Amino acid sequence: MTTDFTATRALFDLPEGVIYLDGNSLGPLPVAAKARVARTVEQEWGQMLIRGWNAAGWMEMPRALGDRIARLIGAEPGSVVLGDTLSIKVYQALASALEMRPDRRVVLSDTGNFPSDLYMAQGLCATLGADYALRTVAPEEVAAAIGPDVAVVMLTEVDYRTGRKHDMAALTRAAHAAGALILWDLAHSAGALPVELAKAGADFAVGCTYKYLNSGPGGPAFVYVAPRHQDRVRPALSGWLGHEAPFAFDPDYRPGAGIERMRVGTPPILQLAALEASLDIWDRVDMAALRARSIDLSECFIAAVEAGTDELRLASPRDPAARGSQVSFHHPEGYAVMQALIHRGVIGDFRAPDLLRFGFTPLFTTVEEVRRAAEILCEILTTEAWNTPAFKQRAKVT
């Protein structure tokens, strides 16, 4: 399998005059998603009505699309299912994992984790009782901090601010050696770089589809459970579509087979239709080729920026092997600089307190765009009015 990234770019609908370096926040629209969503709305919902659950295959979509995502993250067939949001899936996986280590009370994470993961863990610990706690350490201190009280290590593989990438295989081994389970959040990994969940021996993983996987605003999350755990897991969020026989309307919950038990309620079919159109593109993508291209793009960007300005300080690891598919720079006036960039048609994003963040998404981003974006960024920093009080005032209110 090889990937022609010129061909994949033509499969996205990108606005004129925009260089989009924020596909790590919200992926762009696959051209085919327009007709796919319209078909779901008009032919399926409109004409089939309730019959769409069977006739249009709606009921099977969470599992069928999960299998297509599985390939991208090195997961076994039948181990991934779509549904809910990433925050909900973090809660569900974490609650399941904690029950598998009943004599331990600590969730270990790092200070670079996405705040919602930490919040969901805080909420779960508060529900479970005073002896449960979330403990966070610096990212580089995780391995050493997996003590005998740690039930679950919960990490986001790629840091949402800096792009710093954890060593999934090593940390999974470290967690297991200490008797803990591990839960990986792949929000900035799935579709960004090759992931090898099965090979690493991961226990649980979660991720979202609206970033690199281009499923559109609010697209559903996914959850992975290692096959060896699937029939032991008790889903704390035990909804009817995770029941062994949802349409038997049994008064008592009995978990479904395998990954099906991680389903909860009725799946969002319009969002899944958009995801399906996007996965038609992803089915053609070789993840090693994607990674090589991603590194080319990010290295090119760093080199061009650093050649053009000395006002920015790299916040991401300099070694591309230690990064995901994004690059961040510190700048004390980062917010205003990003606003100026957006005014010039280069869309990245700003993350407090001072980060300019740029995502590199090989399916639709070209080397020429990356060079041009770096050029515009350097121009802004040397010549533009972004640092006038008037500009900053305007930027704050838009």
Place this chain on the structure above:
Amino acid sequence: MTTDFTATRALFDLPEGVIYLDGNSLGPLPVAAKARVARTVEQEWGQMLIRGWNAAGWMEMPRALGDRIARLIGAEPGSVVLGDTLSIKVYQALASALEMRPDRRVVLSDTGNFPSDLYMAQGLCATLGADYALRTVAPEEVAAAIGPDVAVVMLTEVDYRTGRKHDMAALTRAAHAAGALILWDLAHSAGALPVELAKAGADFAVGCTYKYLNSGPGGPAFVYVAPRHQDRVRPALSGWLGHEAPFAFDPDYRPGAGIERMRVGTPPILQLAALEASLDIWDRVDMAALRARSIDLSECFIAAVEAGTDELRLASPRDPAARGSQVSFHHPEGYAVMQALIHRGVIGDFRAPDLLRFGFTPLFTTVEEVRRAAEILCEILTTEAWNTPAFKQRAKVT
């Protein structure tokens, strides 16, 4: 405000040759939803990309649309927010409510509740520990069963099988008199009949939008928290969009103001766009007129069916004041009868073990359709081949 139900019917896209009496399971497509969803996909997602969160108002939709649903269920402005699925919202509201009665350990429900509500409660109780329990009694025994150990009474106002309607005001009073809180599931109430949450003094409520509210397959759920509780509630599902300042990326959760704290993760924008188109219709609907029309339709159906056959036994309350907006009949071969009906273009649904269920949705269902549906049902029961082994065999496999 009056409602012209001939005019509202024209606002739905209904397939030719179908009499749709299953809007209580999945509402039909509002004509305007086609363009509204296409606009969200093509102009908003496609052209605005990440900027859509502000420029297209995506971030505000869960609250803005919640306020429009609030009118339909007698809720105060600012007390309803959209998100997740009904099962997740049941869990969230129930967990919040249980914490407000820390000295009590029982969730009381009834055997007519929708199984997923019971499953979510079972899952939550198992997570909370061995001293928590879900207790179910017959629907008519709920009031008497609210003992001093009951923390929360969790009821679905309208029974999904029979349409039997609880007395919300009386049971809310009974719960409060016994020191318990009450959580109402409005899955078969919202858009089906007038609901008066504030007047009844309800504590929490949840509901879905894809039934009577016509938001499409997998449309999001909503949650209501009484204003008097909003600033005391700790959301057990504490996600970043419920944080006081989501984009501050604070490592510690601090609940947002009011109903905002019940938000969890990223909202499903395509589904919300479809809901918005549907609420443009609902904004014109007078709920008292809707109820009068709903009763006319269901009374007409019962009378016509009972005049035409004696093979069916009414499973719904005969008194329309004690019903929601659906009518069910028992028949020992209910599944095959429903298949035969669907073959003749009348779509209702079957609920095990023996229920034929028909929803009456005044926005698009006419008296003529109801009469014709009853006629076809009676024809099937007296003359059709539905009761041959060959038909039943065929019906089972489709």
